Amino acid sequence: xxxxVLAFLSGIAVLFLNGCxxxxxxxxxxxxxxxxxxxxxxxTYAPTLKQQPSVAAMTALGRTMFSDPSLSxxxxxxxxxxxxxxxAFGPPNNLAVQLGGKEMNTLGTxxxxxxRYIQNVPAFTEHFFDDDGDDSIxxxxxxxHNWDGRAPSTHDQARIPLLSAHEMGNASxxxxxxxxxxxxxxxxxxxxxxxxxxxxxxxxxKWALMALEVFQxxxxxxxxxxxxxxxxxxQQTRLSKQELRxxxxxxxxxxGNCASCHISAISPSGAFPQFTDYGLIAIGxxxxxxxxxxxxxxxxxxxxxxxxxxxxxxxxxxxxxxxTPSLRNVATRKVFFHNGGFTSLEQVIKFYVERxxxxxxxxxxxxxxxxxxxxxxxxxYHGNVNVEAPxxxxxxxxxxxxxxxxxxxxxxxxxxxxxYKP
Ligand code: HEC
Ligand code: HEC
Numbered sequence: 001x002x003x004x005v006l007a008f009l010s011g012i013a014v015l016f017l018n019g020c021x022x023x024x025x026x027x028x029x030x031x032x033x034x035x036x037x038x039x040x041x042x043x044t045y046a047p048t049l050k051q052q053p054s055v056a057a058m059t060a061l062g063r064t065m066f067s068d069p070s071l072s073x074x075x076x077x078x079x080x081x082x083x084x085x086x087x088a089f090g091p092p093n094n095l096a097v098q099l100g101g102k103e104m105n106t107l108g109t110x111x112x113x114x115x116r117y118i119q120n121v122p123a124f125t126e127h128f129f130d131d132d133g134d135d136s137i138x139x140x141x142x143x144x145h146n147w148d149g150r151a152p153s154t155h156d157q158a159r160i161p162l163l164s165a166h167e168m169g170n171a172s173x174x175x176x177x178x179x180x181x182x183x184x185x186x187x188x189x190x191x192x193x194x195x196x197x198x199x200x201x202x203x204x205x206k207w208a209l210m211a212l213e214v215f216q217x218x219x220x221x222x223x224x225x226x227x228x229x230x231x232x233x234x235q236q237t238r239l240s241k242q243e244l245r246x247x248x249x250x251x252x253x254x255x256g257n258c259a260s261c262h263i264s265a266i267s268p269s270g271a272f273p274q275f276t277d278y279g280l281i282a283i284g285x286x287x288x289x290x291x292x293x294x295x296x297x298x299x300x301x302x303x304x305x306x307x308x309x310x311x312x313x314x315x316x317x318x319x320x321x322x323x324t325p326s327l328r329n330v331a332t333r334k335v336f337f338h339n340g341g342f343t344s345l346e347q348v349i350k351f352y353v354e355r356x357x358x359x360x361x362x363x364x365x366x367x368x369x370x371x372x373x374x375x376x377x378x379x380x381y382h383g384n385v386n387v388e389a390p391x392x393x394x395x396x397x398x399x400x401x402x403x404x405x406x407x408x409x410x411x412x413x414x415x416x417x418x419x420y421k422p
Contacts, residue, residue, distance in 0.1 A: 049193060049194055050194070053192045053193060053207075055214060057191075057192045058192065058210065058211045058214040058215070059211075059214055059215050059218050060188075061185065061188060061189060061192055061211040061215075062211035062212045062213070062214050062215025062216070063215045063218075064185050064188075065079075065180075065183075065185075065208065065211060065212060065215075066078065066079045066080055066083075066212060066215055066216075067079070067080040067085075068183060068185075069081070070179055070182070070183055071162065071168060071170075071176060071179050071180070071183075072100075072167075072168035072169060072170070073101070073102045073168065073169030073170055073171075073175075074100075074101070074102055074103065074104045074168075074169060076104055077100055077104065077167070077168055077169075078168075079158075079161065079212070081098070081100075082098045082100075082112040082161075082167075083112060083114075083115050085221070087114075087332055087333075088114045088116050088328075088329035088332050088417075088418060089114050089115035089116055089222070090112060090113065090114035090115075090329065090332065090333055091111070091112040091333070091334070091335070093334065094334035094335060094343065095107075095335070095340070096111060096288055096290055096291060096335050096339065096340025096341060097109060097110060097111060097112075097291055097339075097340055098112055098167075100164070100166050100167040100168065100169065101165055101166050101167070101169050102165075102169045106165065106166040107166070107291065107292050108166050108167065109166075109291055109293045109301055109308070109339075110147055110301070110308075110338050110339065110340070111335050111336070111337065111338060111339065111340035113147070113325060114325075114326070114328075114329050114330075114332075114333070115216055115222065116222055116223060116326070116328060116329055116418070117222070117223050117274050117275075117326045117328050118145065118154070118216075118222075118326070119216075119217055119222060119223050120271075120274065121143055121144065121145055121278055122142065122143035122278055123143055123144065123152055123153075124141070124142070124143045124144030124149040124150070124152065125141070125142055125143055126140070126141050127140070128140065128141070128142030128143065128278075128279070130277075139277070139279055140279065140280070141279070141280040141304060141318060141321060142277070142278045142279050142280065143278045143323075144323070145157045146160075146308075146309075146323070147303060147322045147323055147338040148280070148303045148304050148308060148309040148321075148322065148323070149280055149304065149309075149323050150308065150309040150311075153213065154212070154213040154216050154217075155206075155209040155210055155212065155213040156209075158209045158212045158213065159173075159209060162176050163176075173201065173202070173205040174201050174205075176205060176208065177198065177201045177204045177205050177208070180198070180204065180208060181198045186198075189204075189208075192211075193207045224418050224419075225272050226418050226419060226420060227328065227329075227415060227416050227417055227418050227419075227420050228243075228415040228416075228417075228420040229412075229415040229416050230272060230420075231420055231422060232415070233266060233272065236422065237420075237422050239412075239415060240411070242407075242408050242411045242412075243408075243411050243412050243414075243415050244412075245405075245408040245412075246408035246409045246410070246411045246412025246413070247264070247412045249401060249405050249408055249409050249412075250262075250264060250409055250412055250413075251264055251265075253389060254389065254400075255390070255400055255401060255405070256349075256352070256390060256400065256401060256409055257388065257389040257390050257400070258327075258352075258409070260388070260389075261276070261277055261279060261281060261324045262275045262276055262277075262324065262326075262327050263275060263276065263277050274326050274328070275326045275327040275328050275416065276323075276324045276325060276326045276327070277324060278323065278324065279323070279324050280303065280304050280318070280321040280322060280323050280324070281321055281322070281324055281386050282303075282319075282320035282321045282322070282377070282381075282384045282385045282386060283322075283352075283355075283385065283386055283391070284320070284355060284373070284374040284376075284377065284382075284385040284386075285322075285337045285338065285339060285341060285342075285351075285376060286341060286351075286362055286363055286375060286376060287339070287341075287375045287376035288339040288340060288341035288376075290341075291339060291340075300376060300377060300378060301338070301339065301376070302319040302320055302321075302377065302381070303318075303319070303320060303321045303322040303323075303338065304318035304319070304320075304321040304322070305318045305319040305320075305321075316380070316381060317384060318384070319377060319378070319381040319384055320374070320376075320377040320381055320384045320385060321384065322338045327413060327416055328416045328417075328418070329416060329417055329418055330345070330413055330416065331345060331410075331413050331414045331416065331417050332417055336348050339376070345410045345413055346406055346407070346410055349401065349406045349409055349410065350406060352390050352391070352400075352401075353390050353399035353400045353401045353406070354399050355391060356387075356391055356392075356393045356394060356395070356397070357393045357394070357395060357396065357397045357398070357399050358395070358399075359371045359373045359395065363375050
């Protein structure tokens, strides 16, 4: 995707695989987990108080709110219902999309992502120039929160589930504030934000979103960098032969080429890899028939160009693009891709290498027997779909990875789960 980054990555990979330690011994143990600076400090968004609340107080409140079901219309759903702390803040179950709403019986349209390692997601831009690599290359649409990059920050993001009819189902910010006022920790809320905070509904709502954001920036819970792969980068452990083969296949531009989008190497400035370049890319994931919205043949979730995102709805060259997710902790998930249509990592990787060589295995057939490739995107936009490696093949070609190589890549992906104990 980005040739400069790619060249650098394969360089690093070669260093690792040759066991030449010197190079990254200089770089590590860096674990530059970047912003220690809470987002609300100096943010024009943050309403002013006589005294700025401390990060510790905000974090504690945010943590309590995150798991409080009384903040939902049903009284049964909190952020943690879909973003389970025991599951890397991803979904705890195997549902493609989660149930929510007032009666807890409305299904959403997208898979719940993990909330780990999103602390450095850059603001959405249509033209991204990477200062770490070759900054003259326009990498295209990049960044923002959600699968379509539409939320500029995690505090803006938090409004969406609190107020969405198919999630926590509150009718208005005022309704959320009313619930906070009745919460068991209301006194704590007043202590942190001022005795009269509940009299100023708009401010109270904004501070509640800020508390959720500050909680989601706590390093130990949200970006611990303590996977086996991190330990390997710090030279505290070795990868098994199979995991190393998997890493090599993951990085190799002629094999998986995964690292061209899911960055796997320490950055030139010394930050640990996030396993995403935050780019928005169309890869032509098949339509998931189990999502109720998809019962309407005219409905398409096209990511960047809508319908959930509305500011770029006329930019048809963006239709079908979704944000490249981090692959950290991906092996803890039970459903994959924006529509949750895949249920194992083997299946995901098989799709990558067979989408173009054996499309009939992945897409339905039309009445005339032809394969409806990219069936979740109107035909006019099929040209938006990425065709770089491992997608650079045609029917009948050999897939970029064999079955046993796919197993190696899966073994490597499992080293990205947090909580490794040597
Ligand atoms: C019903 C399930 C559900 C609930 C409840 C829920 N979320 Fe989410 N969350 C999702 C889904 C689905 C997405 C992806 C939405 C999209 O792409 O449009 C998401 C996306 C996010 C993201 C964006 C991650 C990124 O960087 O791309 C953040 C942050 C987030 N949620 C935080 C929260 C917070 C905070 C709460 C509680 C106030 C919450 N969520 C409640 C399902 C849920
Ligand atoms: C051209 C960029 C690109 C390349 C190359 C690429 N990916 Fe992805 N990957 C993406 C995007 C974009 C998505 C999200 C697509 C969607 O949901 O529509 C994704 C999603 C995934 C997911 C699902 C994660 C989740 O949370 O649901 C996995 C697993 C994954 N990729 C693994 C791989 C592996 C393994 C390779 C190499 C064989 C690879 N990717 C190559 C861009 C890429």
